[in-house]
Amino acid sequence: MVPARVRVAFAHAAVQHLADREGVDVLHIKGIATDDAVRRSEAGGTDADVLVRPVHVGALLAALERHGWHRENSFETGSPFGHAATYRHDHWGYADVHRFFPGLHADPDAAFAVLWEDRLEKQLGGVTCPVPSLAGQALIQIANLARNTGALPGDPYLDRVLGDGSPLAADVRTLVDRLDAQIVVDAVLGRLDRHRDHPDYRLWRVTTQRGTRTEEWLARIRAARTLREKLRLAVRAPLVNTDHLRHTLGHEPTRWEITKEFLDRPRRGLLEEWHTRVRRRRRG
Amino acid sequence: MTTWRRPSHVAVVDQPAAVTGDGSPGGVVYLGPLPDGPVVVLQGVAAVIYRAAVSDTGTDLVELVAAGLGVEPAEVDGEEVEQFLTELRAQGVLEASQPG
Numbered sequence: 001m002v003p004a005r006v007r008v009a010f011a012h013a014a015v016q017h018l019a020d021r022e023g024v025d026v027l028h029i030k031g032i033a034t035d036d037a038v039r040r041s042e043a044g045g046t047d048a049d050v051l052v053r054p055v056h057v058g059a060l061l062a063a064l065e066r067h068g069w070h071r072e073n074s075f076e077t078g079s080p081f082g083h084a085a086t087y088r089h090d091h092w093g094y095a096d097v098h099r100f101f102p103g104l105h106a107d108p109d110a111a112f113a114v115l116w117e118d119r120l121e122k123q124l125g126g127v128t129c130p131v132p133s134l135a136g137q138a139l140i141q142i143a144n145l146a147r148n149t150g151a152l153p154g155d156p157y158l159d160r161v162l163g164d165g166s167p168l169a170a171d172v173r174t175l176v177d178r179l180d181a182q183i184v185v186d187a188v189l190g191r192l193d194r195h196r197d198h199p200d201y202r203l204w205r206v207t208t209q210r211g212t213r214t215e216e217w218l219a220r221i222r223a224a225r226t227l228r229e230k231l232r233l234a235v236r237a238p239l240v241n242t243d244h245l246r247h248t249l250g251h252e253p254t255r256w257e258i259t260k261e262f263l264d265r266p267r268r269g270l271l272e273e274w275h276t277r278v279r280r281r282r283r284g
Numbered sequence: 285m286t287t288w289r290r291p292s293h294v295a296v297v298d299q300p301a302a303v304t305g306d307g308s309p310g311g312v313v314y315l316g317p318l319p320d321g322p323v324v325v326l327q328g329v330a331a332v333i334y335r336a337a338v339s340d341t342g343t344d345l346v347e348l349v350a351a352g353l354g355v356e357p358a359e360v361d362g363e364e365v366e367q368f369l370t371e372l373r374a375q376g377v378l379e380a381s382q383p384g
């Protein structure tokens with residue numbers, strides 16, 4: 001049995017090997033790719049996360065698929081941000097391929113270029129892998145925290161990387177400005193309301209306050225930058241997530257199973273909406 | 285005498301005995317031939333031999349293996365060690381850095 005931590009290291013190494021072959025720029029992020037100095041917790045994660053230069057995404061995905069990596073979730077079905085696709089390999093386990101990182105709001109190409117410019121190197125599975133600067137690693141953890149946990153104003157980690165006494169704080173703040181990431185920092189500090197006019201405000205509010213699926217889709221549509229993107233999301237919103245259904249069923253869903261799921265979703269959406277309202281009423 | 289190295293396309297995670305925590309001498313060396321695998325797992329004596337082969341210290345291989353196992357060099361069969369390394373080369377997880 002190969003331990004999870006070993007498998008994750010191999011997944012990073014395998015993705016980097018293909019990236020080198022294809023001339024693709026990849027930054028290894030989160031989990032074991034994070035330096036101890038800026039890591040928030042000991043847990044190393046169960047998959048290898050990589051951020052790819054946006055123009056190189058197609059080349060990397062094609063290389064992965066040629067070498068035994070199977071898509072588990074597409075960008076469209078993976079999360080409300082549409083930022084990452086999940087791949088699985090029989091020997092290397094899971095890899096999350098990010099085409100941008102939620103919370104770093106500069107244009108994805110520009111954001112990658114900024115992070116790439118200050119990159120460091122780390123040995124993962126004995127292979128040299130590019131990683132963001134320490135400030136970049138800290139900011140990615142903050143953005144990740146905002147997405148997964150919500151506001152944590154008293155968390156000691158924030159003081160470690162943003163506090164006045166932190167040797168990293170000045171670099172992190174400079175990077176926050178360069179990447180237009182203030183909203184995500186304020187989201188973890190519990191000051192999201194300062195960004196009420198930001199196009200992503202509702203998306204972050206839903207994310208940090210655990211909204212319903214309907215709220216999530218509305219926020220996602222609102223956050224879309226172009227009319228074309230808004231329409232594409234609006235059209236897709238009621239569709240069945242076939243990737244998720246494939247996971248649940250353990251096989252390729254038949255047309256009948258997709259139809260059943262389609263008919264069942266509005267009922268589940270209403271139930272979820274109702275449960276959330278009841279929870280809010282009890283809290284309030 | 286052949287000297288050895290890990291091929292650049294083979295990923296590695298080396299967990300010495302102290303990390304594995306099971307008290308077995310030598311721990312475990314995991315090798316991942318990229319890009320397709322599968323993983324090769326070397327435990328105990330096999331891990332000690334692999335580590336010694338790729339150590340690049342210039343020290344005699346048999347002496348390194350003996351030190352790793354905590355025995356006298358005379359107790360290590362050099363021929364068997366070479367034979368094992370040849371098998372690893374056939375598996376693609378080791379390569380000769382000088383013709384033997």
